Amino acid sequence: MEMSQLEMFLAVIEEKSFSRAGQRVFRTQAAVSQAIRKLETELGEVLFDRTTKDGRLTDAGQVLEGYARKILDLRSEARKALQDLRSLQRGKLQIGANEYTVMYLLPLVAQFKQHCPHIMVEVKRCKASQIPNELLSYSIDIGAITFKPKQSELQSVHVASDPLVLVVAPTHPLATRSSVSVCELGSEVFVAHDVVSPYRRKVIETFEQYNTPLNIVLELPSIEAIKRFVEMQQGIGILPRLAVEVEVARGQLVAIPIREIALERKIRLVYRKKATLSHTAKAFLQICKVATSPLDVAATLSADR
Numbered sequence: 001m002e003m004s005q006l007e008m009f010l011a012v013i014e015e016k017s018f019s020r021a022g023q024r025v026f027r028t029q030a031a032v033s034q035a036i037r038k039l040e041t042e043l044g045e046v047l048f049d050r051t052t053k054d055g056r057l058t059d060a061g062q063v064l065e066g067y068a069r070k071i072l073d074l075r076s077e078a079r080k081a082l083q084d085l086r087s088l089q090r091g092k093l094q095i096g097a098n099e100y101t102v103m104y105l106l107p108l109v110a111q112f113k114q115h116c117p118h119i120m121v122e123v124k125r126c127k128a129s130q131i132p133n134e135l136l137s138y139s140i141d142i143g144a145i146t147f148k149p150k151q152s153e154l155q156s157v158h159v160a161s162d163p164l165v166l167v168v169a170p171t172h173p174l175a176t177r178s179s180v181s182v183c184e185l186g187s188e189v190f191v192a193h194d195v196v197s198p199y200r201r202k203v204i205e206t207f208e209q210y211n212t213p214l215n216i217v218l219e220l221p222s223i224e225a226i227k228r229f230v231e232m233q234q235g236i237g238i239l240p241r242l243a244v245e246v247e248v249a250r251g252q253l254v255a256i257p258i259r260e261i262a263l264e265r266k267i268r269l270v271y272r273k274k275a276t277l278s279h280t281a282k283a284f285l286q287i288c289k290v291a292t293s294p295l296d297v298a299a300t301l302s303a304d305r
Contacts, residue, residue, distance in 0.1 A: 005038065006072060008035045009035075018033055046058050094140040095124065096135070097123055097124075103245075115287070126140070138272075141277070142270070158268050162241055164265070166256040167253050169254070170252070178256070180257075183210055188215065188235075189236070190236060191234065192237065193221075203261060
């Protein structure tokens, strides 16, 4: 049973004539008659009472009419749903990020929602090391990480660089400095993240290179906890600048460059290669790649549609 057969079947019912039905569907009367007979053969039922001239239905034809309308309505509904996906009028975007990279994503998500208000966005908390596997298992559409993934099925784009800075309370003696040297930090008490990372190793190596002790007296499970502890004047920390921007703007913390530590975290958006990207994921990546101007974003999304 083909869609075209059902379309011709309903056309005959509505036009009450095989010839007028043919004109409506741009087929000859003979083609319409042949299609209806083929449909009757497949179903094993006579659909029209051919002793009448007005396309009167048999009992079997009346039953099929209801289902034919439902089937064609579902086709129209499916087409509309797919069009909505293409035009970003429906859909879902799932993003994976850890405590740090989510700070970079927040303004981008806000901008995306401004231009695509009908899209449901879910930011899923993931360990950075798990994000490639989450992508490959289709649990998320896009991930935010600070390393280049090794998996050949994934693609990444460098979207931002974020320097490591010394973070102190506003009352700390170093708070008024425009920069500091590693050699000045040997007597300070540090609060650190309990997750081992390449950046942490490089910081330790830099302190060793300058024969300066790095006095880590407390390790905490989150960047948020480190910031709060530094605010309490219980120590100082070395964190990505992005992670403390809000507190620095409010005057709760002070961020100071360390001259010998020119380390920048490179934030990357990672995703499955282009052939498997959803319409929502493509739109979000466009927002990440274009200028921050809302007009630029709107123009890019409109052009893509």
